[in-house]
Amino acid sequence: MIRYSLARMLQAVPTLLLLSVLSFFLIHVVPGGPAVVMLGDKATPALIAQINQSLGLNKPLWIQYGIWLGHLLEGNLGYAYSYHQSVASLIAVNLPRTLILVVTAIAISHVIAIVVGIYQAVHRDRPVDFILTGILYFLYAMPTFWLGVLLISIFATDVRWFPTGGLYNPLLGPTFGSYVNHMVLPVSVLVIGSVAGWARYMRSTMAETLVQDYIRTARAKGLNERGVLVRHALKNSLLPLITLVGMSLPGLFSGALIIEIIFNYPGMGLLFWNAAQQRDYPIVLAIVIMVGVLTILGNLLADLLYAVVDPRIQYR
Numbered sequence: 001m002i003r004y005s006l007a008r009m010l011q012a013v014p015t016l017l018l019l020s021v022l023s024f025f026l027i028h029v030v031p032g033g034p035a036v037v038m039l040g041d042k043a044t045p046a047l048i049a050q051i052n053q054s055l056g057l058n059k060p061l062w063i064q065y066g067i068w069l070g071h072l073l074e075g076n077l078g079y080a081y082s083y084h085q086s087v088a089s090l091i092a093v094n095l096p097r098t099l100i101l102v103v104t105a106i107a108i109s110h111v112i113a114i115v116v117g118i119y120q121a122v123h124r125d126r127p128v129d130f131i132l133t134g135i136l137y138f139l140y141a142m143p144t145f146w147l148g149v150l151l152i153s154i155f156a157t158d159v160r161w162f163p164t165g166g167l168y169n170p171l172l173g174p175t176f177g178s179y180v181n182h183m184v185l186p187v188s189v190l191v192i193g194s195v196a197g198w199a200r201y202m203r204s205t206m207a208e209t210l211v212q213d214y215i216r217t218a219r220a221k222g223l224n225e226r227g228v229l230v231r232h233a234l235k236n237s238l239l240p241l242i243t244l245v246g247m248s249l250p251g252l253f254s255g256a257l258i259i260e261i262i263f264n265y266p267g268m269g270l271l272f273w274n275a276a277q278q279r280d281y282p283i284v285l286a287i288v289i290m291v292g293v294l295t296i297l298g299n300l301l302a303d304l305l306y307a308v309v310d311p312r313i314q315y316r
Contacts, residue, residue: 020065034081077286082280094268098267101183140200
């Protein structure tokens with residue numbers, strides 16, 4: 001398995017290199033630049049040229065790319081123009097916050113999706129199955145930004161159960177309860193947006209599994225229905241869901257960007273948004289590369305989890 005993992009990582013190197021090239025050149029050809037944003041109304045060609053020279057942005061793009069790539073390979077993500085500190089220090093502060101948000105949403109979403117999917121598969125083609133299907137399609141069709149605004153309007157503005165945004169209550173300080181209270185609505189948006197699709201996949205795969213011969217054999221041997229579902233049907237039905245976990249990591253981070261903006265949650269998404277507005281190239285490039293790495297690691301993680309769920313799968 002270790003050899004397989006190393007081989008997959010080596011195969012990903014050309015992909016990451018191509019991603020870095022495209023990202024670097026596309027970001028730098030966008031009109032404007034950090035000098036224009038920094039100067040604002042005071043921007044003049046002379047001042048812009050002076051700032052670009054101090055930041056090294058007056059050199060040809062291929063030279064800038066070579067310098068940036070060399071620093072990246074050394075583990076240096078660059079210096080953030082707008083924050084006046086290293087990109088690595090900013091990511092070290094904001095990445096754990098987004099990971100907590102995303103991992104919590106993934107865990108809750110999968111528990112709900114598995115339970116709902118199994119329940120629908122067991123009661124397939126019955127009224128309760130059709131009702132749950134309609135609810136899931138309705139939830140799946142709701143735009144993330146609209147759902148976030150709706151939850152804020154109801155639970156933060158009207159009934160005032162939860163805060164409208166932020167990381168914690170400044171009056172109470174960074175306590176555990178304050179963190180949890182501020183995360184309820186952002187996590188709920190992520191959960192609602194992802195559980196609908198995953199529950200439909202779980203329902204389909206479980207329904208196909210329940211009609212297999214080995215399931216009928218297990219029932220014929222006298223195994224109770226709970227044992228059939230948990231010991232035989234569930235493991236085989238989880239394989240497609242595991243694939244979705246790996247493939248959905250980048251999507252969840254992208255969704256977190258919208259959620260962090262709506263709820264003013266200080267994570268990677270809000271950092272990326274602010275950096276894009278400030279034309280802070282080092283931050284934007286670092287986050288783009290990180291999302292690319294997460295995509296590759298997510299696919300690799302899905303492959304490795306296959307072997308955990310189904311011991312018959314072996315990687316060499």
